[in-house]
Amino acid sequence: xxxxxxxxxxxxxxxxxxxxxxxxxxxxxxxxxxxxxxxxxxxxxxxxxxxxxxxxxxxxxxxxxxxxxxxxxxxxxxxxxxxxxxxxxxxxxxxxxxxxxxxxxxxxxxxxxxxxxxxxxxxxxxxxxxxxxxxxxxxxxxx
Numbered sequence: 001x002x003x004x005x006x007x008x009x010x011x012x013x014x015x016x017x018x019x020x021x022x023x024x025x026x027x028x029x030x031x032x033x034x035x036x037x038x039x040x041x042x043x044x045x046x047x048x049x050x051x052x053x054x055x056x057x058x059x060x061x062x063x064x065x066x067x068x069x070x071x072x073x074x075x076x077x078x079x080x081x082x083x084x085x086x087x088x089x090x091x092x093x094x095x096x097x098x099x100x101x102x103x104x105x106x107x108x109x110x111x112x113x114x115x116x117x118x119x120x121x122x123x124x125x126x127x128x129x130x131x132x133x134x135x136x137x138x139x140x141x142x143x
Contacts (some may be wrong), residue, residue, distance in 0.1 A: 002022055004066060005123065009066050013022070018035065023110035025136030025137060025138055025142045026050070026136065026137055026138070026139075027051065027134075027135075027136060028052060028119055028133060028134065028135045028136055028137040029049070029050070029051045029132070029133070029134055030047055030049065030052070030055065030121070030132070030133040031048045031049040031050075031130050031131070031132050031133075032045040032046060032052045032130070032131045032133075033046055033048070033050060033129070033131070034046075034129070034130075035044060035047050035130060039068050039069035040068070040069065041061075041063065041064050041065040041068050041076075042062040042064050042079075043062070043063045043068050044060045044061060044062045044063065045060070045063075046058060046059070046060060046061075047059040047061065047129065047133075048067055048107065048130065049103060052137065052139070054082065054086075054113045054114055054139060055058070055086050055114075056082065057084060057126065058079045058082075059081060059082045061078060061080055061081075062078065062079045063076040063077075063078055063092070063107075064076060064077045064079070064109075065077065070095050071096070071097070072095075072096060073094060073095050073096050073097070074092065074093070074094040074096055074103070075091075075092075075093050076092055076093075077089070077091055078090050078091060078092050078105060078107075078140075079091075079106065079109060080114065082109075082112070082113060082114060083113075084111070084112075085112040085118075086089075086109045086111065086113040086114055087109060087110060087111055087112065088110035088112060088114040088117040088119075089107065089108065089109050089110070090105055090106050090107030090108055091105070091106055091120070091122065092105035092106075093098070093130055094103070097118060100125055101123075101124070101125050102123065102124060103116075103122075103123035104120070104121070104122060105119070105120070105121050105123055105133060105135075106119065106121075107119040107120075107137075110139075113137065114125045115119070115139075115140065116127060116138065116139060116140045117137065117138070117139050118137065118138045119137035119138070120135045120136060120137075121134055121135030121136075121137075121138065122134050122135055123135035
């Protein structure tokens, strides 16, 4: 049994993969650039790298709020849009003014090529302003 530990806003969150009905989580690594993120709903970022074949470079991550324009934090419903009918939904909270910024995203459902997508990821940003999601995911029906 694997345990995924994620440091988020000063606390440690442990997600036990057994919570996914015996399915093994796969490692999730996504990088995104947010030069077109405006703080308005929806704002979006673009995937620049992904280790998940179903989430290719160029996929959009749309942020719908309710809090997308705060100078302190982001708290938002999120849609990971891969293509027509291929998307996943979740929620992200990011402490934007932390040094460095830090957050957590969790996805609970998907459709099309992302049907059954579930994920939890730590959110960080590097010195080049590329944002990173690292964690674990399941794709397809949970057993």
